[in-house]
Amino acid sequence: MxxxxxxxxxxxxxxxxxxxxxxxxxxxxxxxxxxxxxxxxxxxxxxxxxxxxxxxxxxxxxxxxxxxxxxxxxxxxxxxxxxxxxxxxxxxxxxxxxxxxxxxxxxxxxxxxxxxxxxxxxxxxxxxxxxxxxxLPAYPRAPGQELGTAIFGPEGQAPLTDEAIRPFAGLAGLAAKLGKPTDSES
Known part of the structure; x- marks a missing residue:
């Protein structure tokens, strides 16, 4: 070579x-x-x-x-x-x-x-x-350029987001309803 x-x-x-x-x-x-x-x-x-x-x-x-x-x-x-x-x-x-x-x-x-x-x-x-x-940088980005979030789903239904498919994403909301402090609050 x-x-x-x-x-x-x-x-x-x-x-x-x-x-x-x-x-x-x-x-x-x-x-x-x-x-x-x-x-x-x-x-x-x-x-x-x-x-x-x-x-x-x-x-x-x-x-x-x-x-x-x-x-x-x-x-x-x-x-x-x-x-x-x-x-x-x-x-x-x-x-x-x-x-x-x-x-x-x-x-x-x-x-x-x-x-x-x-x-x-x-x-x-x-x-x-x-x-x-x-x-060499594998993914060069110009200043201020961000990748957008692609959200896909079938017509007539709410598309799934990354936040919605995380198994423990709803625990913070549940803890708030029950009045228990989360790790970020303690």
């Missing part, structure tokens, strides 16, 4: 320094960002910068830590107006040379989702694209 990405900053593992960090600063062109926006299915990636370092962890392992700084545009899920979102987060990936292979029969999702097997090439561009995809 890394070959299909519009941004790439590859670092062959064999060439990485084993005693000191290797610093990088991925800056993108307007064309790179337009292709990335199309790949992610969003309106635009206005800015994208991925700056950090790859440092050795022991003899054969490496850690990538970088700051992702981006501004993206997506349509509002309510009104389809453009919504600008600033994304700023620190991304960490640990590449381990002797990461145990999971059994094919049983596989647990590890708690540490930053650990990966050591590849031949660490592509900072691919890591940036993945981190951006994971950071």
């Amino acid at each position: 890394a070959e299909d990405l519009p941004i790439s900053l590859p670092f062959p593992v064999r060439g990485l320094p084993t005693r000191k960090p290797l610093r990088f600063d991925l800056k993108t062109t307007a064309q790179d960002r337009a292709l990335l926006a199309a790949l992610l299915g969003i309106s635009a990636v206005h800015t994208l910068r991925f700056k950090g370092e790859i440092r050795p962890l022991g003899r054969n392992d490496f850690e990538l830590e970088a700051d992702l700084d981006a501004q993206i545009e997506q349509p509002c899920i309510v009104s389809l107006q453009p919504v600008l979102t600033d994304i700023r987060e620190t991304v960490v990936r640990r590449y381990l040379s002797d990461l145990p292979e999971p059994d094919a029969d049983e596989m647990e999702v590890p708690e540490d989702d930053t650990t990966e097997p050591l590849p031949e090439v660490i592509d900072a561009g691919a890591v940036a694209a993945e981190a951006l995809a994971l950071a």
